[in-house]
Amino acid sequence: MTPEKTPAQTVSDKPEIMVRVEHLKKYFPITRGLLISRQVGAVKAVDNVSFIIRKGETLGIVGESGCGKSTTGRSILHLEKPTAGKVYLGDTDLTSLNTEELRMMRPRMQMIFQDSYASLNPRHSVGKIIAEPMVIHGSKNFDERRARVMELIELVGLNPNHFDRFPHEFSGGQRQRINIARALALNPGFVVCDEPISALDVSIQAQVVNLFQDLQKKLGLTYMFIAHDLSMVQHISNRVAVMYLGKIVEMTNRNDLFHSPLHPYTQSLMSAVPQPDPEKERHRHRIMLEGEVPSPANPPRGCVFHNRCPLEQPICSEEIPEYREVRPDHFVACHLADDKGGSRISI
């Protein structure tokens, strides 16, 4: 499938694109045999994904576990080498760089992980953890580094006397703040946040989400925000991409996605999110999906969603739906989607 115009190009006339991803693929090989191992298949974790992220915006990525949202984030930062496709950060094509050139790009792109404890070295003090990126990239002398660490500690809302403490002395929310400070140490423009708040309690989640938003305003950061909590993603994002089985099935701005989702999967996902309002909950209709997500090693033919889709048509199991712009800035990969509600599930 090679359409003349990729979806990413159609909107690329707007200036200041931070990240451009074109036909990104990440396949993990399945091998068999111990001595003479041969590849017998591949897990298509990310399969032909294209999108752009503009400077200063937040792109949310949602989907169920195993849909490839984290792998997408990791492939963009080249923590996993993509199998195929292009990733541009600004004007630089990351896929064409060698290891050393890639290392030079690292200060411009950072990642924040879900497990705040596992991603901090338990034997290093907070000061050392936050200074480490500066040591590796050798940008400052000792005093400058210390001053910068103090500045970062304050920026993320920690206390200056936390400098000499160790990760285990902090709560989950504070540890996530340390992670954020470390990610920001080298002034990156682009940060991938991989489920940064999923492990936190509600009242702490709000603190960290507010911190993310304040930092974005203050420093002009661009986020890719990966999460499975739809209401939180909707809250923090400008645009949201919905993934299913390694593909983006729908991408649009946050309001269109909530008020007029076009892909049947998005519609069912939206209807399944519980709302903290008993009145609304009583009158809502859930679109119950049958069965569970198929294995990405052996995805269904045609549209990957067709075997669970309530609107399935003969064409769905034969042809892969094109990922196209149905409305301005509203991309959908569904044969039935049109501007008149052809893909709307009636309830």
Add this chain to the structure above:
Amino acid sequence: MSTILEVHDLVTRFYTFDGVVHALNKVSFDLEEGETLAIVGESGSGKSVTMMSLLHLLPVPPAKIEGGQAIFHDNGNHIDLLQLSKQKISKVRGGKIGFIFQDALSALNPVMTVGRQISESLIEHLRMGHEEARKRAIKLLDYVGIPGASQRFSNYPHQFSGGMRQRVMIAVAIACNPKIVIADEPTTALDVTIQAQIVELTQRLQRELNISVIWVTHDLGVVAGMADRVLVMYAGSAVEIAPVDELYNNPSHPYTLGLMRALPRMGDVVSKRLVSIDGAPPDLLEKPRHCQFAWRCRHAFDRCWQEIPQPREIGPGHFTSCFHDVKNGRPCNDA
């Protein structure tokens, strides 16, 4: 409707090397027949410890239940669960009271077929024969929505997906026709679409089998859709209990109010800044001498730092443990 479970002033402490952890400080609630009571709270608030104290599931030592009663009304018999011997409580567990855990993979025995795990409790509690138990187990698997139940009977837990494993757990929990099912964060590890399936299954079971459900969770969204009443816990104390509509429309404890404001609402056209609760929950190693929320409460005044607030009724079935009157924005008039 009659009350099936009454818990009064439950106190549980853990004696550790670091000191005494005051996990539960006089928690009281009751459960009506056929209702769903949700227990909401953050990690460390004591919601799971409450449930595990009732069924003697905590390791003793370090845990010690130091006070309170838990009266279980069973066909005219009034049993205090906390006073039961080891043998007697194991008759109740899995028999009259079923339990669904959060992590189905570690709660189920990995080297035993799911069929045997279900029939085990049937043989143990209901004194069924093996063949009879097998038949009922297959029926149960089918009932909780596992396709091909008779073939799946001899599968092991790892051969099921997360959602299906949770269904197996539910089948184990309801096997012996329990009066009460306690579900401890049963959907936390699941995706939203699977969560919706499990919530619906639980509601159907409850309707058809007339079971009382205690649903422990931290997700105020799930609670809104399925609970009849909600108990909010904070740092080992019950801070508010109310019918579900009343709690969401009229939250009266500053902590509950804070939780509601900290949640993003889907569908808001412009996203408002979330109102977070500053600070973090208190250290439970300290013996509580005053309101546990006072540190983070913006309404706290001198009385909040001097005594522990007792629950006061502010509406039908609506109790809050707070000296501040949220509605009128001033300290409450004490009776």
